[in-house]
Amino acid sequence: MNRVLGVLLLLCFLPVAAIAGGEETPAVLYRAGLESYRNARYRQAMDAFQRLLDRGYSSFDLHYNLGNAAYKNGDLGLSVLSYERARVLDPGNEDVIHNLRVVRARLRDRIDPIPLLFFLQWWNDLKTGARPETLAYWSLGFFTLFAVSAFVFFGIPQLTARRIALVMGLVFFAGSATTLIVSLQRSADIHAHRDAVVMRSEVTVRSAPDATGVESFLVHEGLKVRILESRDHHVRIRLDDGKTGWIDQSALERI
Amino acid sequence: MSFARTIPILIVLLMHQTASAQDAQFSCGVDRTEVPLGQQFQVTYTLSGGTLKQYRDFRAPDLNRSFMTIAGPSSSQQMQIINGRVSTSLSWTYVLQPRETGTFTVPAATITYDGKTLKTNTVTIKVGKAVPGASGGQKRDNTVDVDLGDNLFIRAIPSKTTVYFGEPITVVYKLYSRVAFQIDNPIKLPRMVGFWSEDIETPTRLEPRIEVHNGKQYETYLLRKVLYFPTQSGALTIDPFEIGTTVRVRKRRQTGSDVYDRFFSDPFFDSYDNVKKTLRTQTVSVTVRPLPERDKPRDFSGVVGVYDMDVTLDRAKLKANETAALKVILRGRGNIRLLDEPKVTFPSGMDHYDPTIDESVKPADGTLVGSRSFEYVLVPRYAGKVTIPPVTFSYFDLEQRKYITLASQSFPMDIAEGDERREAGDLARSSIDYLTMDVRGLRAGEVPTRAVRTGLSVGSMLLLYTIPLLLLGVALVWKKRHDTLHGDVAGMKRRRATRVAERRLRASKKFLEDGNTDAYYLEIARALWGYVQDTLSLPTSMTAIDTVVAQLAGRGLDDALVDRMRVALESVEYARFSPTRASADEMRRLYDQTREAIIQTEQSMKEKP
Numbered sequence: 001m002n003r004v005l006g007v008l009l010l011l012c013f014l015p016v017a018a019i020a021g022g023e024e025t026p027a028v029l030y031r032a033g034l035e036s037y038r039n040a041r042y043r044q045a046m047d048a049f050q051r052l053l054d055r056g057y058s059s060f061d062l063h064y065n066l067g068n069a070a071y072k073n074g075d076l077g078l079s080v081l082s083y084e085r086a087r088v089l090d091p092g093n094e095d096v097i098h099n100l101r102v103v104r105a106r107l108r109d110r111i112d113p114i115p116l117l118f119f120l121q122w123w124n125d126l127k128t129g130a131r132p133e134t135l136a137y138w139s140l141g142f143f144t145l146f147a148v149s150a151f152v153f154f155g156i157p158q159l160t161a162r163r164i165a166l167v168m169g170l171v172f173f174a175g176s177a178t179t180l181i182v183s184l185q186r187s188a189d190i191h192a193h194r195d196a197v198v199m200r201s202e203v204t205v206r207s208a209p210d211a212t213g214v215e216s217f218l219v220h221e222g223l224k225v226r227i228l229e230s231r232d233h234h235v236r237i238r239l240d241d242g243k244t245g246w247i248d249q250s251a252l253e254r255i
Numbered sequence: 256m257s258f259a260r261t262i263p264i265l266i267v268l269l270m271h272q273t274a275s276a277q278d279a280q281f282s283c284g285v286d287r288t289e290v291p292l293g294q295q296f297q298v299t300y301t302l303s304g305g306t307l308k309q310y311r312d313f314r315a316p317d318l319n320r321s322f323m324t325i326a327g328p329s330s331s332q333q334m335q336i337i338n339g340r341v342s343t344s345l346s347w348t349y350v351l352q353p354r355e356t357g358t359f360t361v362p363a364a365t366i367t368y369d370g371k372t373l374k375t376n377t378v379t380i381k382v383g384k385a386v387p388g389a390s391g392g393q394k395r396d397n398t399v400d401v402d403l404g405d406n407l408f409i410r411a412i413p414s415k416t417t418v419y420f421g422e423p424i425t426v427v428y429k430l431y432s433r434v435a436f437q438i439d440n441p442i443k444l445p446r447m448v449g450f451w452s453e454d455i456e457t458p459t460r461l462e463p464r465i466e467v468h469n470g471k472q473y474e475t476y477l478l479r480k481v482l483y484f485p486t487q488s489g490a491l492t493i494d495p496f497e498i499g500t501t502v503r504v505r506k507r508r509q510t511g512s513d514v515y516d517r518f519f520s521d522p523f524f525d526s527y528d529n530v531k532k533t534l535r536t537q538t539v540s541v542t543v544r545p546l547p548e549r550d551k552p553r554d555f556s557g558v559v560g561v562y563d564m565d566v567t568l569d570r571a572k573l574k575a576n577e578t579a580a581l582k583v584i585l586r587g588r589g590n591i592r593l594l595d596e597p598k599v600t601f602p603s604g605m606d607h608y609d610p611t612i613d614e615s616v617k618p619a620d621g622t623l624v625g626s627r628s629f630e631y632v633l634v635p636r637y638a639g640k641v642t643i644p645p646v647t648f649s650y651f652d653l654e655q656r657k658y659i660t661l662a663s664q665s666f667p668m669d670i671a672e673g674d675e676r677r678e679a680g681d682l683a684r685s686s687i688d689y690l691t692m693d694v695r696g697l698r699a700g701e702v703p704t705r706a707v708r709t710g711l712s713v714g715s716m717l718l719l720y721t722i723p724l725l726l727l728g729v730a731l732v733w734k735k736r737h738d739t740l741h742g743d744v745a746g747m748k749r750r751r752a753t754r755v756a757e758r759r760l761r762a763s764k765k766f767l768e769d770g771n772t773d774a775y776y777l778e779i780a781r782a783l784w785g786y787v788q789d790t791l792s793l794p795t796s797m798t799a800i801d802t803v804v805a806q807l808a809g810r811g812l813d814d815a816l817v818d819r820m821r822v823a824l825e826s827v828e829y830a831r832f833s834p835t836r837a838s839a840d841e842m843r844r845l846y847d848q849t850r851e852a853i854i855q856t857e858q859s860m861k862e863k864p
Binding site: 027061065102136154155184 | 696699
């Protein structure tokens with residue numbers, strides 16, 4: 001009796017449910033997430049943002065907001081991952097840089113990075129300071145200026161103008177080449193997803209890519225690591241302080 | 256089966272199904288409703304139907320008012336699957352024993368289920384006279400309500416009945432006996448509400464002692480000595496304490512008049528019965544006076560007694576990232592086990608760990624005496640001078656009847672630069688700053704869109720780079736064509752003229768110094784003529800001095816300059832073809848003259864092109 005009733009009820013509600021499910025537009029879902037967050041229901045906000053991402057939607061704000069919700073919900077790993085993903089889309093955004101610092105202050109691992117030579121540091125800053133696309137446009141701009149200089153050099157007979165054009169042309173060419181190389185490197189890094197975040201609360205890093213390897217050290221949730229190589233579900237990681245070791249791939253989520 | 260009979264069955268079935276699916280039922284049942292005195296019966300409260308996860312807050316009634324609880328509650332859960340439907344039930348069972356004959360009610364229990372409070376029915380129990388030998392195999396060990404009078408009883412003797420909150424009461428449980436007895440079960444004290452208790456004496460062997468109570472001499476046995484620390488204020492009761500005993504009593508005379516009976520009822524053959532008897536202490540009422548609210552220190556945490564505090568720091572001078580230990584020892588008498596860790600305010604930039612707690616407490620003089628110590632491990636992270644502020648601890652002094660706050664001295668620490676690099680410290684400091692901050696708010700910008708891969712491909716990049724190159728090529732070609740079309744080849748020649756002339760003059764000067772006269776005249780003529788022809792865009796074949804001079808004049812040069820030019824041209828022509836050899840001075844003068852003419856013409860031409 002109950003079963004019949006249940007089926008009937010289900011039949012009554014099924015079309016409604018189907019419509020409701022189909023009409024859950026990204027805008028509705030997104031706003032529901034924002035609303036949940038504002039009402040301090042962080043778990044639900046996280047779910048809403050995560051579902052949008054799962055359905056293939058993406059934006060800087062979405063990753064940023066997911067990072068916020070995850071932080072408020074105590075999911076530091078997901079929070080760092082989301083902020084890092086947002087930072088790939090807009091590396092210069094101050095909000096995301098600030099929030100990353102706030103979350104990092106609460107992580108269990110405190111890694112002191114090895115100080116780099118100043119020009120390597122500049123190189124890294126240049127690499128991570130802007131999107132590769134932006135850098136590529138800079139490179140194109142420099143190249144255009146270089147072409148203008150070349151025109152002046154070859155087309156204008158005045159000596160002073162030609163001298164200036166020669167110097168400027170060389171500078172522009174160097175600028176164009178540098179930004180192009182940086183842009184291509186960064187683009188390759190992003191597409192290879194070489195950076196990852198530890199998602200488990202505590203993971204043992206071993207000296208070899210299997211369970212028998214000697215335990216080297218521990219890493220905790222939210223730590224960002226560089227992936228060097230991978231072999232049968234294990235990856236070799238390097239921390240910012242230079243330590244390397246093998247770790248189970250499932251403990252990481254690539255940025 | 257008639258129709259009239261099937262309908263009620265259907266209705267019952269329906270009701271049953273809906274009831275079990277939606278409503279939970281809560282009922283009370285007993286295994287029998289008529290119980291003879293001295294026998295036990297079971298009461299079961301059952302919650303059935305529904306999802307049992309949703310229940311909470313089962314509340315049993317006070318069954319001890321009319322009965323004695325022998326055992327329980329024991330809860331059990333049952334799950335049945337009938338025709339694919341799951342029905343579950345949860346029950347709480349008590350084993351009770353009546354205290355006296357009469358009619359009693361088993362009271363209702365309540366439970367909260369799905370937000371609603373459910374209440375069971377009540378059951379009426381008739382307690383009849385004790386039936387000797389009715390309870391199965393225990394033929395001889397009857398639990399009979401034998402009146403032992405004041406021959407066997409237990410007492411709870413409190414040290415005092417009016418105390419302050421936290422002030423201990425010693426309760427001595429003693430058994431008074433004038434008969435032979437035996438204790439059946441291990442002694443278990445009731446759990447008390449409003450007190451926290453500490454056994455101070457639990458004899459393993461009962462030792463008799465002679466004591467006179469109410470004019471009678473008893474053998475007394477100390478059963479337990481317990482300290483009760485009140486944790487609430489107001490009127491509290493120390494619940495009764497029960498023990499089961501077996502007492503040997505003389506068998507009653509049989510009513511029969513058999514001769515053998517008479518013979519055997521001779522005192523020599525007197526027979527005894529073992530009778531079970533439950534002994535119960537009286538309820539002790541205690542008045543607990545609250546501690547005064549006046550002057551109550553803010554950090555007071557309910558510690559009562561007499562205490563002193565000792566705080567030590569093992570080292571005051573150390574390097575950053577080394578460890579120091581701060582030890583707080585509290586010694587005294589009172590409810591010392593309730594001592595919480597004292598509040599220590601550590602300076603910022605100093606990591607500290609949860610304290611390790613050591614305790615040594617023993618009962619003495621009606622209270623607990625001992626110490627409790629807390630050891631904190633500290634790790635200063637930065638160099639510098641920091642001070643640990645005084646550690647404070649408050650308690651209520653029972654002797655002086657007032658609050659006392661103890662404070663240690665403060666501990667200045669001198670921390671030297673650690674072995675680690677300074678940058679690491681700076682990093683840690685900045686992350687400490689961020690610890691106090693929250694993340695910034697949401698960004699409620701654009702609704703996200705389907706992700707589009709805007710990856711950078713080398714091919715498209717190279718294509719983009721060809722655009723400026725192509726533009727450069729096109730511009731250069733255009734410039735060249737433009738120049739040709741607008742005859743600016745002449746302009747270029749003219750602009751180059753000075754340089755060519757200068758070069759030729761320099762060459763001629765070299766010939767002059769070498770003494771190569773012919774080459775000298777040739778070069779100086781070419782310099783001058785070349786200059787004039789390029790400047791005026793004349794063909795190289797044009798060598799008529801008059802035409803050249805007319806052209807120069809037509810360019811708007813002033814007459815003196817035109818004249819000078821003509822003189823220069825003529826001098827060169829003359830000198831070249833003159834048969835007489837000119838002196839070195841003349842040749843040098845010619846050179847200077849020609850050079851001057853060219854330079855001045857050039858300046859003049861630049862001024863008015």
